[in-house]
Amino acid sequence: MLSNDKLGAERENFLLPLPVSYLNAFEAITRDPNQELTIVEQEQEIVATFQLTFIPYLTYQGSTRAQIEAVRVKSDYRGQGLGTEIFQYAIQRSKDKGAHLLQLTTDKKRPEAKKFYESLGFVDSHEGMKLYL
Template sequence: MVVESIVFRSALLSDVPAIVALLADDALGNHREVLGEPLDSRYVDAFRAIEADANQRLVVVVDGSEVIGTLQLSFIPGIARTGMWRGQIEAVRIATHRRDSGLGQRVMEWAIEEFRAHHCGLVQLTTDKSRGDAHRFYERLGFVASHEGYKLAL
């Protein structure tokens, strides 16, 4: 019998190499991320900025001592919709060997509950247009593709 000991927790600086490896482990991420030792200082700077911002939370999903997932939660205040707070989910990744196990759904349900607990009235996310499997996954969870998004690289 396998006992699962999955824990969701705020990331530590020591988790960042594992997070970067998860981000790099797909067709899009392997062109965007920088793997190697020492850890690229831009990741350390980003981690410190996230850690210092009370409206940001970088999360790891661990099983024992292994980082098997990650996501970033942003709590966004707004004037629109009578001052409604929004929850933004970014950079969701599950370790390759743990995909198709229900873990992705568990991660998303956990994130949604975190936003509920912080009185957010809306949860939003973006996903690359080429990620058809991700689109179907989010739609199964009740997300609706209600807006068209745009990005401008600087």
């Protein structure tokens, strides 16, 4: 699913066997108690996935923020409410872990994703910047 769109197809590599970098990342994520990988199955088929990261930090009186990333819904399952269910779960899970906010980034090349996130109550509150290394 990571390569199931134009951006993912340009940056991901799913030749078999998978590059060891994917396996190393998976192992590091599963060992970190502040990381959660979630898959959604329907009829024994993986149809969606996302990653939640819980970030403790000093501002907001030493609070925790949650970040959702790598949200993917298999293309033939989109438009059926699954994305909304994923975010409802992620919001509740973030509250359960004591996070005071749930944040995300969305690529400017995906305007439809931004509209979806806004429909869920997310607001465009900051200007994000990246430095690729």
